[in-house]
């Protein structure tokens with residue numbers, strides 16, 4: 001038995017902010033952001049919490065699958081920007097959508113959160129512990145970025161993707177293989193300095209802007225190029241696949257140059273690489289499920305296609321998943 005995706009949707013806040021919006025506030029240009037990252041615009045919600053972004057996506061997957069929230073038995077939210085440190089955003093979402101029969105939890109895997117959670121959730125389904133699981137990857141990065149720091153604020157966006165996972169008698173679809181990695185030495189290069197138990201919030205931490213994303217861009221860039229390319233190539237190789245066998249690479253959307261390096265290492269042509277960083281920026285745990293949802297909505301993925309999902313982010317955490325697509329053609333697209 002394997003876990004398969006039986007519905008998928010995404011949601012981003014309405015507010016769109018292009019590069020010129022930043023250029024009016026800080027020392028940056030549309031040209032710099034586009035050429036160094038591939039980003040043109042991103043969505044921000046300056047009001048509400050993460051679960052306000054998730055509710056529309058959660059309701060959309062339930063509707064698409066033709067079930068109610070009460071049918072869901074487990075909720076997992078991959079995020080680093082929960083509504084609160086506790087209770088979990090899974091619990092808050094459970095109340096908001098009325099999934100009264102579900103237990104659940106948040107999973108903090110940063111940019112690899114969706115892949116970590118997809119593998120975890122698949123194991124819950126495959127063990128029989130869950131029959132209908134609502135899995136969300138998403139972040140409200142606007143809540144943790146310093147809008148005066150040009151080296152980070154232009155990179156991120158808000159958004160989420162949601163899927164329903166269910167058991168399938170067939171072993172032909174779902175997560176066929178995964179490689180998940182972690183290296184805690186990456187902490188120094190990418191973290192949030194204060195707010196957790198190591199450095200609790202004080203007037204000083206707020207004054208010092210320690211509650212925002214701290215990133216040494218070049219160090220992360222170098223590690224990401226190697227990490228994401230390595231695992232993407234490795235998962236193909238160990239499954240005896242060539243670029244011809246892969247329908248799509250679904251990479252984490254942090255930087256177009258990292259994505260290009262990964263595709264090049266795999267020998268994949270540009271037409272097989274899902275890219276939407278230009279419109280959404282880096283939504284952290286949201287990038288991969290948003291990409292998958294857009295592919296499905298535009299009918300660019302067919303049942304039986306082999307997809308390689310790849311990510312790299314804070315921790316460091318990184319990984320790849322070989323997913324065989326389980327949904328039929330999207331009639332409503």
Ligand code: UT7
Nearest residue numbers: 028029032036111150151154217218220221224254255313
């Ligand atoms: O998803 C989580 C994982 N994160 C990542 O994967 C991000 C990995 N890192 C990156 O994508 C890139 O390192 C960045 C996009 C963050 C930065 O690009 P870069 O090509 O590595 O630029 P840099 O940090 O080497 O900076 C080059 C120059 C610097 O100026 P000087 O020192 O050469 O005068 C920066 O101050 O660009 C400057 N700069 C900017 N200029 C205009 C940095 N940010 C900006 C900006 N606008 N927004």
